[in-house]
Amino acid sequence: MCEINGERLLSRIQTLGRIGFQDKTGTTRLSYSPEYQEGRRLVEGWMREAGLQTQVDPVGNLTGRTPGKGPRLCIGSHLDTVPGGGMYDGAYGVLAGIECVQSLKEAGYASRRPLEVVGFIEEEGNVIGGTFGSKAFAGVPVDAAMEPNMAQHGLTPEQVSASRRRGQDYRCYLELHIEQGGTLEQEGLQIGIAHGIVGILRYRMRVEGFANHAGSTAMSLRDDALVKTCRMIPWLMDRVTETSPELVCTVGTLQVFPGAVNVIPGRVEFIVELRGPRMEVMDRLIQAFFQQFQAQGLTGEEYIRQSPTLCSPALIEESRRLCQALNFSSRDMFSGAGHDLINMAQITPSMLLFIPSRKGISHSIQEYSAPADLVRGARLLLELVKTLDQKEGAL
Ligand SMILES: [Zn+2]
Structure with missing residues (x-):
């Protein structure tokens, strides 16, 4: 029997969380x-x-x-935070x-396959750009907008290329994360089995009217x-909610032209962002x-189209089976937030698992997950690693 050391895990989370912490x-x-x-x-040092x-x-x-030797079982996520x-x-x-x-080591378990743990840099994107570290790792091209930021930090395209790993060296990638939404907590469930990460569609919209004396x-x-x-x-x-x-749909920015108190608005520009698991549904809307x-007078054009990332069906199935075997309540879901898995899924079968976030709050000092949930997620991860270590065939 091999069990994770919950106290050690919780104390490490606290210790790391204090680095850079301000009241x-x-x-x-x-x-x-x-x-x-x-x-x-x-x-x-802990590694x-x-x-x-x-x-x-x-x-x-x-x-x-x-x-x-041989393809590795990889577990990872990121070590940076937002401000x-x-x-x-x-x-x-x-x-x-x-x-x-x-x-596993303490229980004397000798894994058949090499295991790798990754702490990605710069997932949050406040310094260079979102998921920069895992982009370099998986060989996904970095956005042009990141280049000036790279230069500022003395990072060269050569360093990015030299960080690239080969997909053939990996058997799979597993990412365990806090949900960052409130669904699990609201439904009283313990584990979220993510089928993937939603796609994003953004449109620049414009509505024409006639500017005139107010x-x-x-x-x-x-x-x-x-x-x-x-x-x-x-x-x-309303259509999105019904569908x-x-x-989810957001209009987070809107500009009125000419923008004067005594002129009837002649033009409005705003951005519509849709996120969802299926591009064709968003296109139809x-x-x-x-x-x-x-x-x-409504016109508009698409300017961002990011397809959803899908987790491996075999890994989803294994995760479901293990939740049942361990008696963990779970639900299937899609992640509305981006993760390093977006890039890792380009090179190896990948799986994303969630534990509840209190009130769905993250990127905040109030971000919190209960100790029992943190330990439960790690137990599931351990069982998944052991299962995949023994399992033959494609994932
Ligand atoms: Zn994250």
Whole structure:
């Protein structure tokens, strides 16, 4: 029987969470900062304690692996935080991975396949850009917008290329993370089995009206772009709500032109963001939106289209089976937030697992997951690692 050491895991989460912690603000461990380096050194020490051989790649990703040949079972997440973040987002997945390896070692379990734990740098994207570390790791091209930030931190394209791993060296990638939403807590469930990460669609929208004198133009003679927009947005929100609980829609920015108190708005520009597991459903909603309001001056164009990332069906199945065997209540879900898994899934079969976040809060000093939930997630991860270590065939 092999069990994880829950106390050790919880105490490591606390210890790492104190690096960069400030009262009333939270934990700030931005990539490449002194706090980040300090945190990574600490984690590297724990990796060695767990029997892992460690390495930091040219962009700063930390890996620890057990000796052995053949494709590795990889467990990972990120070690950076947002400014004023919590101590669980990212760190939990890395420390739970180390805990799995260490408890296997202590139980005298000799894994058939090499195990690797990764602490990715710069997932949050506050320094270089979102998931920069795992992009380099998986060989996913970095965005052009990241290049000036890379230069500022002395990072070269050569270092990015030199950090690239080969998919053939990996058997699978497992990421255990806090949910960062409130679904599990609300439904009283213990584990979220993610089928993937939602796709994102963003449109720049524009509504044309007619700018005119705000005093001398009668209400019946106006073509007010803002008034029209204010009817369009709730229509779209209602359609999204009716379509599927897995879909979300946000209008987070809106500009009124010419933007003067005494001029009737002649034009409004806003951005519609849709996130959901199926691109075609989102495409249909946008088309319906245009059809409904074209005659009222609505036009727009797509400028971001990111397809959903899918977890491996075999790994989803194993996770479900283990939850049943361990008597952990669970539900299937999609992740609304991005994770390093977006990049890792490009090179190896991947799986994302969630534990409850209190009130769904993250990226905040109030981010919290209960000790029992943290330990339960790590137990599931351990069983999954053992199962996959023994399992033959494709994942
Ligand atoms: Zn995260």
